[in-house]
Amino acid sequence: MKIDERHLIQLAAVVKAGGVTEGAALLGLAQPAMSRALSMLEKRVGEPIFVKGRRPLQATPFGLSLAEHGLVMLAASRKASDLVDSFRMGRSGVVRVGGTPFFMDALIAQFCAEFQQTHPDVRVEQSYGYLPDLRAALKADQIDLAVCPIDILEEGSGLEFQQILPGRNVIACRSTHPLLMKRRPRPGELLDYPWVAPPPGSPLLADLRALLLSFGATEIKIRYSGGSLMGVINYLKAADALTIMPHSVVFALRKEKAITALPVNIPHPERALAILTRTDAPRAPAVDHFAEFVRSGFESLRHLIKRHEEAVVWGN
Amino acid sequence: MKIDERHLIQLAAVVKAGGVTEGAALLGLAQPAMSRALSMLEKRVGEPIFVKGRRPLQATPFGLSLAEHGLVMLAASRKASDLVDSFRMGRSGVVRVGGTPFFMDALIAQFCAEFQQTHPDVRVEQSYGYLPDLRAALKADQIDLAVCPIDILEEGSGLEFQQILPGRNVIACRSTHPLLMKRRPRPGELLDYPWVAPPPGSPLLADLRALLLSFGATEIKIRYSGGSLMGVINYLKAADALTIMPHSVVFALRKEKAITALPVNIPHPERALAILTRTDAPRAPAVDHFAEFVRSGFESLRHLIKRHEEAVVWGN
DNA sequence: GGATCAGTATAACAGATTGTTATGAAGATC
DNA sequence: GATCTTCATAACAATCTGTTATACTGATCC
Numbered sequence: 001m002k003i004d005e006r007h008l009i010q011l012a013a014v015v016k017a018g019g020v021t022e023g024a025a026l027l028g029l030a031q032p033a034m035s036r037a038l039s040m041l042e043k044r045v046g047e048p049i050f051v052k053g054r055r056p057l058q059a060t061p062f063g064l065s066l067a068e069h070g071l072v073m074l075a076a077s078r079k080a081s082d083l084v085d086s087f088r089m090g091r092s093g094v095v096r097v098g099g100t101p102f103f104m105d106a107l108i109a110q111f112c113a114e115f116q117q118t119h120p121d122v123r124v125e126q127s128y129g130y131l132p133d134l135r136a137a138l139k140a141d142q143i144d145l146a147v148c149p150i151d152i153l154e155e156g157s158g159l160e161f162q163q164i165l166p167g168r169n170v171i172a173c174r175s176t177h178p179l180l181m182k183r184r185p186r187p188g189e190l191l192d193y194p195w196v197a198p199p200p201g202s203p204l205l206a207d208l209r210a211l212l213l214s215f216g217a218t219e220i221k222i223r224y225s226g227g228s229l230m231g232v233i234n235y236l237k238a239a240d241a242l243t244i245m246p247h248s249v250v251f252a253l254r255k256e257k258a259i260t261a262l263p264v265n266i267p268h269p270e271r272a273l274a275i276l277t278r279t280d281a282p283r284a285p286a287v288d289h290f291a292e293f294v295r296s297g298f299e300s301l302r303h304l305i306k307r308h309e310e311a312v313v314w315g316n
Numbered sequence: 317m318k319i320d321e322r323h324l325i326q327l328a329a330v331v332k333a334g335g336v337t338e339g340a341a342l343l344g345l346a347q348p349a350m351s352r353a354l355s356m357l358e359k360r361v362g363e364p365i366f367v368k369g370r371r372p373l374q375a376t377p378f379g380l381s382l383a384e385h386g387l388v389m390l391a392a393s394r395k396a397s398d399l400v401d402s403f404r405m406g407r408s409g410v411v412r413v414g415g416t417p418f419f420m421d422a423l424i425a426q427f428c429a430e431f432q433q434t435h436p437d438v439r440v441e442q443s444y445g446y447l448p449d450l451r452a453a454l455k456a457d458q459i460d461l462a463v464c465p466i467d468i469l470e471e472g473s474g475l476e477f478q479q480i481l482p483g484r485n486v487i488a489c490r491s492t493h494p495l496l497m498k499r500r501p502r503p504g505e506l507l508d509y510p511w512v513a514p515p516p517g518s519p520l521l522a523d524l525r526a527l528l529l530s531f532g533a534t535e536i537k538i539r540y541s542g543g544s545l546m547g548v549i550n551y552l553k554a555a556d557a558l559t560i561m562p563h564s565v566v567f568a569l570r571k572e573k574a575i576t577a578l579p580v581n582i583p584h585p586e587r588a589l590a591i592l593t594r595t596d597a598p599r600a601p602a603v604d605h606f607a608e609f610v611r612s613g614f615e616s617l618r619h620l621i622k623r624h625e626e627a628v629v630w631g632n
Numbered sequence: 633g634g635a636t637c638a639g640t641a642t643a644a645c646a647g648a649t650t651g652t653t654a655t656g657a658a659g660a661t662c
Numbered sequence: 663g664a665t666c667t668t669c670a671t672a673a674c675a676a677t678c679t680g681t682t683a684t685a686c687t688g689a690t691c692c
Contacts, residue, residue: 001400002344004678005321005393020640028318033680035641040678045400048598051457055639055688061410062403062600069396073389077321080385084317084361087378094377141367282364284378320649336669349651351670356649371659371668634692641686648679656671662664 005073007041010034011049012070015059090285092121097290098134099126099147101199103273105229106249107301108147108294115293122286130201135159138278144287146276147294149203149246149269160279162291164298167271168247169207170261174236179262187215190264196232196243197225207269208244214267233259248273248298251305273298321389323357326350327365328386331375406601408437413606414450415442415463417515419589421545422565423617424463424610431609438602446517451475454594460603462592463610465519465562465585476595478607480614483587484563485523486577490552495578503531506580512548512559513541523585524560530583549575564589564614567621589614 014023014034024034042049049063059067086092099108104126112124127143134146138159150161171190179185179193195212198204212220224235232243237258244266253259275291277283283291330339330350340350358365365379375383402408415424420442428440443459450462454475466477487506495501495509511528514520528536540551548559553574560582569575591607593599599607 001397001404003393003396003400005325005389006679008393008396009321021638029679030681031640032642032682037679039641045404047400047403047600052597053688057640060600065399065403066396069392069399072392073321076385076388076392077319077324080319080324080382081317083381083385084319084363087363087381088317088361281368284363284376322650337667345650346652347669348653348671353650355670369659373669635690636692637688637690639686639688641684643684644682646679646681648677650675650677652673652675654672656669658669659667661666 001045003045004041007037008066008070009074009077010037010070011041011063012067012074014038014057015064015067016071016074019057086121088285090122090287090289091119093284093286094123094125095145095284095287095290096125096127096143097145097147098129098137098143100130100149100202101128102202102204102229102246102249103147103149104128106252107297110252111294111297114297115290119286119289122290124290130203134276138276141278141281144277144283145291148274148276149271150274150276152270152272158278158280159276161274161276162295163272163274164295165248165273165302167269167273169204169211169244169266169269170247170250171211171242171264171266172236172245172250172259172261173240173242175257175260177240177242177260177262179240179242180260183263185262185264187264190242190262191215191217194223194239194241195221196227196235196241197222198232198244199226199228203269203271204244204246211244211266246273248301248305251301251308254308317361319361320357323353324382324386325390325393326353326386327357327375327379328383328390330354330373331380331383332387332390335373402437404601406438406603406605407435409600409602410439410441411461411600411603411606412441412443412459413461413463414445414453414459416446416465416518417444418518418520418545418562418565419463419465420444422568423613426568427610427613430613431606435602435605438606440606446519450592454592457594457597460593460599461607464590464592465587466590466592468586468588474594474596475592477590477592478611479588479590480611481564481589481618483585483589485520485527485560485582485585486563486566487527487558487580487582488552488561488566488575488577489556489558491573491576493556493558493578495556495558496576499579501578501580503580506558506578507531507533510539510555510557511537512543512551512557513538514548514560515542515544519585519587520560520562527560527582562589564617564621567617567624570624 010023010027013026014020017023017026020034020038021031024031038049047062048060049066051058051060083092097108108126112126116122116124127137129137131148131150134143134148137143138146149167173179179189191212195208197208209220223241227235229249233253235241236243242262247261250259250261275295277291326339326343329342330336333339333342336350336354337347340347354365363378364376365382367374367376399408413424424442428442432438432440445453447464447466450459450464453459454462465483489495495505507528511524513524525536539557543551545565549569551557552559558578563577566575566577591611593607
């Protein structure tokens with residue numbers, strides 16, 4: 001015998017509240033609606049649910065058993081409602097964010113932690129990738145947003161991107177690097193040191209090649225490659241090697257005092273760090289919150305960098 | 317945001333079954349109904365529940381979360397349906413049976429155990445009482461049926477009673493009682509032995525008084541009273557005392573060979589053992605099953621007694 | 633016992649929802 | 663690109679939901 005689930009919930013409310021009127025109020029509806037629902041339920045199951053002629057309305061043992069199941073449903077219904085509410089407010093859900101390894105590790109991971117101080121029920125699923133993969137993942141709805149350097153003149157097809165940081169690379173080395181003793185190292189000198197390559201596929205790798213060639217290198221000599229940010233940093237810490245890195249990444253590492261940038265100006269790439277999102281599919285509210293959080297995080301980072309440069313002088 | 321619980325269940329069915337068509341079949345309804353329900357649900361919560369344009373229909377993480385709650389409801393709904401079915405079939409529920417102590421202990425308790433071999437999910441709540449209490453309890457819907465000796469001419473007001481055993485008392489004693497050596501003890505001899513009184517309030521007590529007076533006793537001398545059936549039996553086992561008992565109770569004790577009946581005919585009380593039920597209020601199916609079981613139990617007991625008496629000769 | 637009160641059932645009706653069948657659209661598959 | 667499966671839409675009847683107004687009926691209080 002199939003029972004109307006709503007009736008069960010109503011029964012549960014009445015039993016829980018101890019009366020038809022109170023039960024109706026509990027569910028936010030009028031007493032006659034409840035009264036009728038109970039009649040219908042009783043008629044359909046064909047067994048008495050309430051003891052007749054008792055004024056403090058009393059359920060039969062059968063009615064009580066039924067009401068227990070209704071109570072389960074009522075609880076589930078409330079949880080579902082809460083879920084919907086919190087999802088719509090962006091307070092729960094999943095944010096799938098993809099990005100290039102250096103930015104993810106150096107900056108976004110920290111942003112995620114900070115974001116979850118105000119959004120503890122939002123889960124972040126992070127993944128790595130470069131522009132082509134990220135774009136594909138976005139379109140295939142495998143990620144909700146990407147944080148990634150992108151060519152400024154790049155055209156978006158169904159994707160929206162929002163610049164969050166100008167492209168700017170620096171040459172990174174350990175803080176004890178001998179070149180730091182010089183006020184302005186010459187390009188030729190830079191080639192005397194071992195170089196570390198950014199991950200394959202990274203735009204930084206192309207930047208590094210171009211840079212070294214512009215320094216007069218006839219061939220690119222790489223001593224270490226394939227490492228993630230942590231690998232590269234630990235290599236740099238242990239050797240007088242050099243590498244190319246986004247300025248913001250080195251900036252984020254300044255607290256540790258282990259890695260710094262050489263006072264050498266190198267060309268800006270024609271790229272900017274951007275947040276990519278789909279324009280067609282709607283994003284979950286939590287995703288929008290997260291994207292805004294990341295955007296404002298980079299905004300303050302930019303101001304921080306500006307103030308920092310007014311005090312400390314790098315590269316000039 | 318309040319969500320229609322039915323929609324949640326439908327969502328759960330679709331997610332569980334892996335498709336709209338299968339989900340609809342799972343709930344026994346047509347595919348368009350399901351399709352529309354999902355649209356409505358999605359429209360109301362305002363967030364996508366399914367990924368668009370994927371043919372093996374795929375729910376969003378949000379949709380999956382919602383569906384989990386729906387699954388809880390679906391399970392509860394099924395349990396409730398099963399409960400209703402088994403209750404209507406009399407396979408579950410509660411039977412509240414009241415009765416006089418001797419019959420309950422000697423016969424009904426065993427019937428309960430036997431009944432539950434075929435009705436394991438029916439709970440029996442037993443209570444003791446005599447006719448006035450039982451009648452009141454029945455009318456107050458505190459018990460569902462009563463097993464109790466009742467005056468044959470008693471009129472039922474809102475109560476139905478069904479005779480299940482003719483009233484017949486015997487004088488009970490232990491199997492080693494000296495009077496059993498005599499072929500036909502005289503009433504005077506009986507008065508030489510100590511007597512045990514049935515519980516106060518019991519019709520048997522009045523029977524005992526009348527019996528002893530008819531034997532020529534000038535006053536009723538009782539050596540032990542107030543015991544339940546077990547107490548009385550254990551007293552009898554330990555002394556050459558006598559008491560009055562329903563024949564069927566002594567008969568039920570015959571297997572133990574400790575207690576038996578004196579070969580003395582005493583007057584039948586104008587009573588019969590009967591099952592009392594309300595006629596106004598409907599009884600739970602399990603109660604009807606139980607009553608029928610008890611009735612047929614006594615029916616076979618009657619036949620058993622008859623066959624027994626054709627073989628063994630008591631009281632003549 | 634009866635007057636009163638609170639809680640429950642019933643009536644009547646508008647609007648929403650559910651179910652159905654028939655049919656159109658669209659991703660998957662080969 | 664033909665075909666197939668699956669899902670969405672249309673149209674309509676039946677049911678159900680919710681409402682307000684009102685009648686009943688145990689309970690309670692002199």
